[in-house]
Amino acid sequence: MKPTIKLDSVSVEFPIYDPDRSLRRIVMKNGVGGLIRNDSSTGGRTTIQALSNINLEMYPGDSVGLVGPNGAGKSTLLQVLAGGYHPSGGVLETNGTVSSLLTLGVGIDPEETGYENIMTSGLYLGLSRRQMRAIIPDIAEFCELGQYLYMPVRTYSSGMSVRLSFAIATSIRPDILIVDEIIGAGDAKFASKAHNRIEKLMSSANTLVLASHSNDVIRTFCNKALYLDKGKVQFFGDVDEAIDAYEQAG
Numbered sequence: 741m742k743p744t745i746k747l748d749s750v751s752v753e754f755p756i757y758d759p760d761r762s763l764r765r766i767v768m769k770n771g772v773g774g775l776i777r778n779d780s781s782t783g784g785r786t787t788i789q790a791l792s793n794i795n796l797e798m799y800p801g802d803s804v805g806l807v808g809p810n811g812a813g814k815s816t817l818l819q820v821l822a823g824g825y826h827p828s829g830g831v832l833e834t835n836g837t838v839s840s841l842l843t844l845g846v847g848i849d850p851e852e853t854g855y856e857n858i859m860t861s862g863l864y865l866g867l868s869r870r871q872m873r874a875i876i877p878d879i880a881e882f883c884e885l886g887q888y889l890y891m892p893v894r895t896y897s898s899g900m901s902v903r904l905s906f907a908i909a910t911s912i913r914p915d916i917l918i919v920d921e922i923i924g925a926g927d928a929k930f931a932s933k934a935h936n937r938i939e940k941l942m943s944s945a946n947t948l949v950l951a952s953h954s955n956d957v958i959r960t961f962c963n964k965a966l967y968l969d970k971g972k973v974q975f976f977g978d979v980d981e982a983i984d985a986y987e988q989a990g
Contacts (some may be wrong), residue, residue: 750830803948805958808968823914837913854889883907
């Protein structure tokens with residue numbers, strides 16, 4: 741069986757050109773974690789080794805939960821899988837469509853209407869115009885924006901913008917789904933609706949990669965777990981064994 745995701749010696753390294761001013765900002769903003777080191781081969785430049793020599797294969801039917809302490813490299817790995825970061829070393833292969841719930845609102849143009857943004861975002865995600873026209877009714881019904889979809893997004897409240905972005909992001913059924921926590925969206929009433937939509941989306945993906953601070957969430961949605969620490973794989977396999985290894989290390 742061909743893997744849907746394969747990482748061959750994947751590493752991610754962030755160079756810090758002005759460490760005194762930039763290090764804290766980069767670590768806090770990107771959640772890269774990993775090891776801070778000086779690279780003598782580049783004149784002592786400071787780098788963050790966020791991921792180091794990751795070798796993994798995930799197959800159709802795998803639902804993989806990421807566990808580990810803050811700064812372990814979980815968010816960096818999700819960004820690599822979603823295409824947000826390119827490996828500094830090694831090779832990433834993905835077979836199938838990839839969708840991520842990492843950053844809502846990417847690609848939204850505030851000057852375009854809601855409907856125009858739905859079409860543009862769908863094309864950005866790789867869908868054809870015909871495919872987008874078929875799912876527009878579902879997006880419109882779910883986001884509950886009604887006539888506002890005919891208005892420019894700049895007229896929306898922040899909650900309305902989140903609803904539109906979330907409805908678009910969860911409208912396709914990907915082969916590979918990347919999720920950072922089980923998120924809500926918008927107000928409390930809509931958050932419950934959003935949670936149920938994410939659960940349905942996760943159950944329909946061929947391969948799921950999910951990071952969560954909740955062991956119960958990992959146990960509920962995942963049949964495998966990856967324990968990361970300091971940017972390195974500590975364990976990959978049975979969910980309970982991975983969680984036990986992480987808790988014992990802590």
